[in-house]
Amino acid sequence: MGVYQLKQAKSYIKEHLAEDGQYELMLCREKPDLIKVQVRSQHVASKVYNLWIEYSNGLTPISGWYCQYPLAARSIWMSPSGTITVISGTSQSLECQVKGGNPLVTLTWRCKGSEVVGVNLSKDSLSASRLIVPVDQTYNGKECVCTATNSTTTIGEKTVVFDVIYAPTDKLMMSPSGNKDIGAGDSVTLDCHVRGGNPIATLTWRCKGALRTGKNLTSTDTARSTLTVTVDKTYNGHMCACIATQQTNPGREIGRKTVEFNVIYAPTDKLMMSPSGNKDIGAGDSVTLDCHVRGGNPIATLTWRCKGALRTGKNMTSTDTARSTLTVRVDKTYNGHMCACIATQQTNPGREIGRKTVEFNVIYAPLATNIYLLPSGTETVTNGTTQRLECQLKGGNPLATLTWRCKESPRIGVNLTTSNLSASRLTFTVDETYHGQQCVCTATYSKTTIGTKTVVFNVLYAPVINLNTSKVILSEDSPSAPTQVFADCKGFGSAEVSWLAGDNGGHTQSFQVLYQTDGNVYKYPDIVTENDSDDYVLTVENLAEQSLYIFTILAFNNVGNVTSTDLGKCTVHGEVSPNKQTAIFSASVAMLCIGILALLLTIGVIAIFVKRKDAIL
Incomplete structure (x- = not known):
């Protein structure tokens, strides 16, 4: 269309308006996108031509037209036309035809605004052209136009608009992807997106093979979806x-x-161990501990501790079960102690998820050499005194049983047993029938005697006096009892004991001082051997201060022994400390000074009295 036509368009249109200013056009019932209008000839006023226009709502509203004007009475046909959907990367064949006319019309092509050359297929009374278009995503929304011209006049056009289907320009992305460590019960939001493409891609989700519905976040040029999974x-x-x-x-x-x-999750089953709880076992025996727990991801880690120390077990873990065994050779040090199987796992880092224990009750006998008896051996005692014996045996599980026999007869002691010590006390009054007799403490374990301890008594008792003859009946050749026993506690923490020796019975005799202070009789360790004198003196030291002591003398020779019936008594003095000595000295000096002052005062008073008396006379 040239400048001339544009200038005439205004007046040319007025010629086609009705009196009411309306423009009449006709619609096609069979083809809604086709309209028909009538135009008058510019050269013959009575001549009217019909014009058909094909239109659409696309980028190019007029997709084709046909006019009955003699020079343009040609129908432009194009296939395909309008809007077509094409996949990127394919080739699209376009054909354009116009029938009739002389000379035939010229067909030209323009795609994406640029002129392109088609293949001329015109023959006889048909103008025809074919264009092969290699479509890519740049054609999306663009058009190709076939234009028919006669000389220099355009008599019609046909247009095709491409809706190009092409893949997204970017790769599909998801976060997180690959492998994901996650705790059971935790939630994770998956984000998936891909940019570009026509149309925008469709995103779907599948978890464990099943369809899941995500949240659509698609924008103009990007398909996006998120899915939150617990x-x-x-x-x-x-x-x-x-x-x-x-x-x-x-x-x-x-x-x-x-x-x-x-998925990190705890084992499905509880930790198990066999044996567990309390286990009776003999010292020297071995036991195999079996610990296992099924399930969990990852499989639990099992460790051993015995008596608080780490031990290495044998790993027997399978696909779904953590298992470990530990063989322990038990000795008596295990008694009352435990072995523990400890399970740890990533669901609770740094802490135990389970613990099983076995506590050993180790059966073992005590050592016979550990029997202790106090006193033991030969014990010298005085007739009529109370004797206390204590027997102990440390160790053993269960503890040993202690029993008593005195003078071949069973006796019942007082049980003093503690957690790891068997103990018994026997208290009785000694008389002369115990002389030369013994008391025995016997330890039994599991009905077997494992040891004994014995004490033999040397009983000191007075001789028998015949009241008719006043004669002392002595064992033949035994010494006579010492007499004139005297004790003087003049020292600090000591006493001087003296006595007169009796007849030695024809054998050299010796003497030992016996003393008692708390109801028990003790022997002073120093022995005095007979000499040419009958008078003997011995200083007994290391005595308790401020305590009353009673002393007797034991005389003995190779035949026998006898204890004096005479007794010596005294109270042991305490040693005076230097501070106390100083205080006593100071007090003495003070008393002396007071005495002198009192004497001088008395003399003064007497002198005054005498003078007054002389004056009166």
């Missing part, structure tokens, strides 16, 4: 997948991204 242990080793589909590959995926879950 993970439990059934997800372990399974995946969630984001799948992209699009019309460039109908019925097939154009992209897939996955995340595989490594």
Whole structure:
């Protein structure tokens, strides 16, 4: 269309308006996108031509037209035309035809605003051209136009607009993807997106093979979807997948991204150990401890501790069960102690998820050499005194049983047993029938005697006096009892004991001082051997201060012994400390000074009295 036509358009249009200013056009019932209008000839006023216009709502509203004007009475046909959907990467064949006319019209092509050359297929009374278009995504929304011209006049056009289907420009992305460590019960939000493409890709989700519905966040040029998953242990080793589909590959995926879950969860079963609780076992025996726990991811780690110390077990872990065994050779040091199997796992880092223990009750006998008796051996005692014996045996499980026999007869002691010590006390009054007799403490374990301890009594008792003859009846050749026993506690913490020796019975005799202060009789360790004198003196030291002591003398020779019936008594003095000595000295000096002053005062008073008396006379 030239400048001339544009200038005439205004007046030319007025010629086609009705009196009411309306423009009449006709619609086609069979083809809604086709209208018909009538135009008058510029040269013959009575001549009217029909014009058909094909239109659409696309980028190019007029897609074709036909006019009955003799020079343009040609129908432009194009296939395809209008808006067509084409997949990027394919070639599209366009054909344009116009029938009639002389000479035939010229057909030209323009695509995306640029002139392109088609293949001329004109023959006889048909103008025809074919254009092969290699379509890519740059054609999306663009058009190709076939234009028919006669000489220099355009008599018609046909247009095709491309809706190009092309894949997204970027790769499908998902976060997180690959392998994902996650605790059972935790939630994770998966984000999947892909940019570009026409139309925008469709994203779908599958978890453990089942369809899941995500949250659509698609924008103008980017397909995006998120999916929040709360993970439990059934997800372990399974995946969630984001799948992209699009019309460039109908019925097939154009992209897939996955995340595989490594679900951290605690074992399904409780920790078990055999044996557990309390275990009776003999010292020297061995026991194999078996500890296991099934399930969990990862499998639990099992460690051993015995008596508080780490021990190394034998690992027997399988696919779904953590298992460990530990063989322990038990001795008596295990008694009352435990071995523990401890389970740890990533669900509770740094802490135990389970613990099982076995406490050993180790059966072992005590050592016979550990029997202790006080006193033991030969014990010298005085007739009529109370004797206390204590027997102990340390160790053993269970503890040993202690029994008493005195003068071949069973006796019952007082049980003093504690947690790891068997103990018994026997208290009785000694008379002369115990002389030369013994008391025995016997230890039995599991009905077997494991040891004994014995004490033999040397009983000191007075001789028998015949009241008719006043004659002392002595054992033949035994010494006579010492007499004139005297004790003087003049020292600090000591006493001087003296006595007169009796007849020695024809054998050299010796003497030993016996003393008592708390109801028990003690022997002073120093022995005095007979000499030419009958008078003997011995200083007994290391005595308790401020205590009353009673002394007797034991005389003995190779035949026998006898104890004096005479007794010596005294109270032992305490040693005076230097401070106390100083105080006593100071007090003495003070008393002396007071005495002198009193004497001088008395003399003065007497002198005054005498003078007054002389004056009166």
